Amino acid sequence: MAAKRSGTQSKRPQRKAASLQPVQEPRGEAPLSLERIVATAVDLLDAEGVDGLKMRRLADRLGAGAMSLYWHVGNKDEVFDLALDAVLEYRGPSHRVEAQDWRGDVVHMLEDWRAVMLRHPWSASLLPRRALGPNMLNRLELLSRTLSGAGVSDADLNVAIWSLWNYVMGATITRASFDLSDEDRAAGQQRLAGLSEHYPTIERSRLLLDNDWDGAFRKGLDFLLDGLGPRR
Amino acid sequence: MAAKRSGTQSKRPQRKAASLQPVQEPRGEAPLSLERIVATAVDLLDAEGVDGLKMRRLADRLGAGAMSLYWHVGNKDEVFDLALDAVLEYRGPSHRVEAQDWRGDVVHMLEDWRAVMLRHPWSASLLPRRALGPNMLNRLELLSRTLSGAGVSDADLNVAIWSLWNYVMGATITRASFDLSDEDRAAGQQRLAGLSEHYPTIERSRLLLDNDWDGAFRKGLDFLLDGLGPRR
């Protein structure tokens, strides 16, 4: 399972060490920079979703000509990569000195990861099709280290990591998609009504009306962790 | 968790019962029909991926004018919905009379579901963001019925179903994405090399080079089923 699609490399020089900032431009435009572009892209994505990110619109928000972006960035995919990884930053589980609570640490990491993606609902479905950025790799490294330290053997480690990845990604992509379509909720309900006869078990358990996403996520995760934990 | 985005309804009348087909047009064009459109869309998606499906291209393949499709179909999203559900058809676990092997049945259903999506790699990432079609609802109904029949209580059923959904979707979306980018494999490898120092645990376990997708899928699934199964 190799990393992929590294995104066309921009021919721009590495961003130089931050020179002292001019306090912040009054209200006019700060000079274009990769940082501003990425930050604005995240805002735009949060506000308008994946389809809302257009190069011209992004440039507009930055008060720049439509084509100015292409000096800082190779193409639109690179904007996606940068915005995605920007959002995934993580500073460890605040290492309290107390107990070696591997399970608590893992749950904290995964719930934080999920929460971040739900805060930026475009990010989850983007993550699997783009190359893993440094922030995501860092999260995977911390997760691996924690499980390994807890006693999961090297032979079992990959299965454990990928199972957790699969579960978290599936849960978050699904939930983010439903979030985005609250408008259609009504239409969905109605459609469901006509279906009860064909899908009696779904209807009885009210599967499609279940709202306890957080609880369901946590319970399923517990099942996985029961199985994945270090051999007792 | 309600169904959603039902796809703009076409104003076309329901397709009439199949009149006797003229054996198949020699090589010229059969008349345009919803069936042909959907079948051709699936072919096109298989060959070119989600971004490869363009209304003009689809019409081309059908030997029709670019705009003829819009009489049969409301818009492009409806084509996606129809192609997606067409691919998800399922005829139960061939009910052999033998043992009440609920676990075997569940594994069969989920592996078939995953296999179908991997055969049409565009389908997995599409599924969570579109309304559930009849074929997918049928799969969920069968899954629910099997778990319920095996003794999973109504209170636990939704958590069980959604956990399995999450796991299967996450696994399949991830794997299909990697499949699509074999070309970049080389670039990925190289990128990884430079990273080994920052992510030593990932490097040691060769997490990103692991190729045993099928085995990993099955093992993680077993962990989930251990936890989800009927209370013993």
Added chain:
DNA sequence: ACCTGAACACCGTTCAAGT
């Protein structure tokens, strides 16, 4: 009932050019 071409309002990106 079914199909069509012209036309509109967009897209991402190239390029030659400005400062």
Added chain:
DNA sequence: ACCTGAACACCGTTCAAGT
């Protein structure tokens, strides 16, 4: 070094019109 407008090659979809 950094930014720009004009232009190209596309898109999905509307519409008025054909048979």
